[in-house]
Structures are given as structure tokens and as C-alpha cells.
Amino acid sequence: MYSLDARKPRADETTSAGVGADGPDIAYSARDVSKVFYAPDRSVTALDGVSLDVEAGSFTCIVGPSGCGKSTLLRILGGLEQATIGQVTAPERKSAVPVSAFVFQEHGVFPWFTVLENVAFGLRMAGFSREERNATARTWLEYVGLSEFANSYPHQLSGGMKQRTAIARAFATGSPCLLMDEPLGALDAQTRRLMQEQLIELWERERKTVVLVTHAIEEALLLGDRIILMSARPGQIKEDIKVPFDHPRNIDIESTPEFADMKHNIWESLRDEVQKSVVFS
């Protein structure tokens, strides 16, 4: 069930993000954010006192065991969910285009729109004319290699193509920040690899602020500049790791000893949490 007034503008959405006088620009900032999901029989604490600053133009990956509240944190940053307590600031909205464009794991593309209409949807909602939005959407369809499927409906596409549609829409909307919730989670290993490469390429071209939620450590290391490791429920930030690999990046970094080391260390740190989440859920 839903109500038509689903998205009330948050009061703090209008306040400017904290731009430090000498520090880097901060896109998203969360202070002591906790989230409790109310249920009559058993309320669940999804997040417990999370504080996080996301630099503008950075690529941040959030990694954690399933059910740790990483998706919830992403939704709170993007304003789709309200924090129960704590403050969140997002960049100021400067035009009709939303500040944060989302990519969801599945079900993000609308079955009743063609691929082109799906990619242009954000621009359509922002009030762009048909010519403008279709031109932009076509450009992005070309980038993700879906030009010839512009007029197909999603049910005619493979899972990978649907996700590329969702990613193209996020970029086409022109939002300064992209929030991705396991965008490649439902894909097979080969398609996933290809899309990871494509994502690196797109990000290096655009340098938008990206926060990406994933459960795959390799993916986080490959894509991110920074990895936020979360504990099992209730979700807290366990570690904040800087990824040392330079851009432009390619998939070859996976074979470096440094990559293997980091992967090993992150897994060591994550193992206990995964154990906990398996036992208690």
C-alpha cells in the first residue's frame, strides 16, 4: 500500500551541504543516524549511530553482511527513507533535476515504458521537453550499447540489458550524485564483470559522487575509492578503508598482490559479522 504524498521534502534537504572553508566538498553527511523499523510484534533496529561524510566526486562503496542496513543507509542518504534519529544533509537542489539518482538491484525499470522512455523518465519528471530528454536518453543508450533497443519493452531484454537501462537512466537524469543499491547483484558473473568495467569507464568520464552498496568485496575494491565496512545488524560502521588504486583503473588491478591483500583483510574483518548475521537472522 502506498500513499500519493509518499515523498515529503525533508527539511534538511534544502539546507546547503557543509562546504568546509579549506576541506573538501561534502556531498552527503550523516550524523549519529539510527533507524528503527516499527512492527507491532518486533521492531527492528537497522542502523545504530552511523556517522559518515561522503566527499563530492568520490566513489564510495558500502560493504556488509546481508541485513546490516546498508541499503537503508543509502535510502536515507537519498531521502527515500527518514532517519528515526540523527541528522542527514544532502547537496542542495539547484534545478528541477533530483540531487540523487538511484539505481536499484531489480524492478527499477518500468515494464510499461520502452527502454528510451525508461531512460528519459527522470528528465521527463524534471520537466524537460520531449526532444531534449529523448536526445539525452539516446546519447546514454549509445554509451551503454542499447541504441537498437530504444523502442523495446523491458520484457524483451535480458537481465543485464535491464540493468544497463537503469544505469543509463541514472546518468541521463543529470543528477550530481548516484546512489546504487547492488546494481549488479542479480547479474551472472560474466555480465557482471563487463558491467563493472563499464561502470568504471562511465564514472571516470563523469566523476559524479557515487555511493554503491554491494556485498561483493572484489567489486567494492575494483570500483571504489573508499570502502565503508558495516557490522551485522544493528548496522554500525566497522571500518573506513581507503582504496589506493589510481584512476584510470582497469580490471587488471585484481591480479596485483595489493588487491589480494586488501581483499583478504576485508574478508577477515567481515567474516565475524557475516557469521553473526547468519546465526541471528
Added chain:
Amino acid sequence: MTTMSKPAPVSARSDSTPDPMAAALESERKRTRRLTRRYALLALATPTVLLLVWQALGSLGITDTRIFPPPSDIARYAVDMTASGQLPEAVGITVARLMVGYVAGAIVGIAMGLVMGVWKPLQAAFDPLFSALYALPKISILPILLLIFGFTETPRVLLVMIGVFFILQINTLAGIRQIDPRVLEAATAYGATGWRLFRYVVLPAVLPSVFTGLRVSAGMAVTIITSVEFVAADNGVGFLIWNSWQIFQPGPMYVGMASVALLGAILTALVLGLERILIPWRSVSGRRFTLRRRPRPAA
């Protein structure tokens, strides 16, 4: 499932070199067409065979032709009644009642379902009541309607409308309940709220459920108007059937029954046609299911 949006260009090369891919596609296309034709033929064959058997049983004196007049006699009756204007008049009256009731009931039912879907208090207030009333046989409230409105067109049309209303209200509401919350969230994330969320997400998302309701209620509406005309009308196809029975004229009775059947089929076909036009994103043809172990080799 990956499907090409357009059929591959057939034989782009010169005619002298045979293109095996084009040939394979062509043979697949032919096979599909042949199957479609075969199934259409089968659909026609079943009633044809049954009618022939019926005819033969009558001619051989096995069945009593006074109660079961052979199809040829019924057809003759139909022609006579059409020529005399009796059948067109009856059909016209019934169609008018049917369409007014059906369209009005559908509009009010869809509207009610939508409003109940997006406004929770209304849903809480009416959902249990409507569920209870839905189970009530519609014909059983005819006497009340006759008491209120008298022996006029109003109770006849109203009863059709009531029957259609409940089916559409229930299906539309169910359609809204079935909307994936993740789809709504995706729409909200891209700035669709209020009217635009309704227009671009809720409406297309419930359309398939609405059409399921329209198809189910088409048959229901024909049933209701026929039974109403049995007891509370002195014209229309229902009256024709009932009256023919009372004065023991099986011929016109069968003509009436066939007309009602045809009416239901036409109305359902119209709804299906409209559905194809309005829901182009629905995957119509799935993968063909076959019990054959291996696919037949191409060409």
C-alpha cells in the same frame, strides 16, 4: 529472455548466394504461421462437428426435433426472424441495456477501486462491505429495484451496472495492492509524486488487472441482462427465449440462445482487442510448450 526488437533483415546479400540464416528464419516463420492457422482451424472445427452431429441425430430420428430442432431449422428461423425485424429489434434492445450498464458499471467500478487503492480510509470503510455484497447473487436484489423504480429500464440497466461494478472495483483494488513497492520507490526516487505517480506508474500498473475484470464481467453482464429480461421485461433477447419456452416454440428459443452466446463472445473479443491496443508492453507470446522431447530439425 532476449528477443530482437526487429526481425533480422532477410537475405541482405545477393540472390545467388543462399543465406542459411535467412533460410532458417524463413522456415521458422512459416512454421509459426502454419501452427497459428492450424489452431484457428481446430477452433472452428469443434463447433462445426458438434453442429453436424446434432443435425444428423435429428435427421436420423434419434432426437426429438420438436425439442431439439436441427441447426438447419434454427438457421431458417434466424433468417425469418431477421427478415421480419423481430430478432434485430430484440438484439438491439438487449445490446443497448447491456452496453449502458456495462460501461457505466465499469467506469464507476474502476474509479471506486482506484480511489480506494490510493486513499486508505475509504478502503477501510468500504472494503468489507463490498466483499460481502459481492457474494450476493445480483438477481436477488431485482425485486427491490422493481419496487423502487417500477417496471422500467432503470432496474434492468442498474442490475447490470451493479454486477459489473463489483468485479471492476475488486480487480482494480487488487491491482493496486499488487503493485511492487520497489517500483513505486523507483518512481518516487525519480521525482514522480502525487498526480504524476498516479498517471505514469499506478495507472499503467493496474491496467492488466482492470482488463482481467473487464473480461470476467463481460460474460457476467450478459448473464445478468438475460436473466433480468426473463422475468422483468417484455422485450429483448432474454424475453424472446423465455417467452418462446412459455408458448412452446423451441425454434425462436434456440435463436435467442445463440444470439446471447454470440453477444458474449463479441463483447469479450472487443475487450481483448482493446487490451492489445492499450497494453502493448505485455508479453503476448511466451515460449511454446511442447511435450515433444526434441525440437524438430529446422527446414
